Amino acid sequence: MKKVKGDLIHLAMDGHFDVIIHGCNCFHTMGAGVAKTIAQRFPEAYEADKQTSYGERSKLGTISTATITRGAVSFVVVNAYTQFDWRGRGRRADYDAISGCFEDVARRFLKSRIGYPLIGAGLARGDWAQIAPRIEAALDGLDHTLVEYSG
Numbered sequence: 001m002k003k004v005k006g007d008l009i010h011l012a013m014d015g016h017f018d019v020i021i022h023g024c025n026c027f028h029t030m031g032a033g034v035a036k037t038i039a040q041r042f043p044e045a046y047e048a049d050k051q052t053s054y055g056e057r058s059k060l061g062t063i064s065t066a067t068i069t070r071g072a073v074s075f076v077v078v079n080a081y082t083q084f085d086w087r088g089r090g091r092r093a094d095y096d097a098i099s100g101c102f103e104d105v106a107r108r109f110l111k112s113r114i115g116y117p118l119i120g121a122g123l124a125r126g127d128w129a130q131i132a133p134r135i136e137a138a139l140d141g142l143d144h145t146l147v148e149y150s151g
Contacts, residue, residue, distance in 0.1 A: 001136055005150040008117050009037055012068075012075050017145070018112035020075060021105060023082040023093070023119040024049060026059045032086070033123045034149075038077060042068050045077040057084055061100025065108075076112075078105055083124045093119075093126025095134060102138035114144040 004011075012020045022034045028050050030039035039046040044066040052064050059081045066077050080101035083092040098120050105114065116135070120126035135144075 001132065001139075002145040003148060004145055005148050007149060007151060008034065008115055008147040009041060011115060011147060013070065013073055015073050016113065017115035018075055019078060019105065019109045019114045021063075021078040021080050021101070021114065021116040021119065023098075023124060024079045025083050025086045025092075026053075026057065026081055027055050027085065028052075029086055034117050042066065042077055044068055045079060048077075049079045052079075052081075060084060060094050060097035061104075063101050063104050063108075076109070080105070080119065082120050086123070091125045091127075093121070093124035093131065095120075095126065095130055098126075098131055099134045099138060102135050106138050106142060110142065112143070114139065114142060115147050116144070117147055117149060 008020055022038055030036055030046055048064040048066040062081050064079045068075055068077055082098045083094055120131045121128040
């Protein structure tokens with residue numbers, strides 16, 4: 001796993017990634033964190049989320065996608081369903097769902113430059129020490145980069 005400090009959205013807009021991934025809940029709620037920024041900047045990604053079933057636990061571990069084109073730049077936003085809900089106390093990140101999402105990304109985007117934030121370790125309150133090895137295993141051999149936010 002390569003690591004850089006920066007802003008995932010800006011790096012994507014500057015052409016550094018073919019695919020960016022962010023964590024979503026299963027209720028079409030992109031109201032905070034990276035998801036909120038993605039919904040605001042790329043309504044296509046929010047629309048792709050709204051095309052999925054609402055509040056279905058079976059969505060965990062799956063993804064929806066939207067191709068974003070702005071001028072000469074084009075990339076795919078992956079909405080990764082890594083947590084069921086956004087409410088409540090304690091950990092909301094679902095580690096098995098995170099694995100499933102990244103395994104799907106690996107199958108679909110084999111030759112892409114992939115970027116992602118600390119998925120599941122922020123607002124979803126997951127343990128990055130548990131999450132990172134799952135991402136490493138799923139994306140083994142692919143070009144992928146963790147973007148640690150620095151605004």
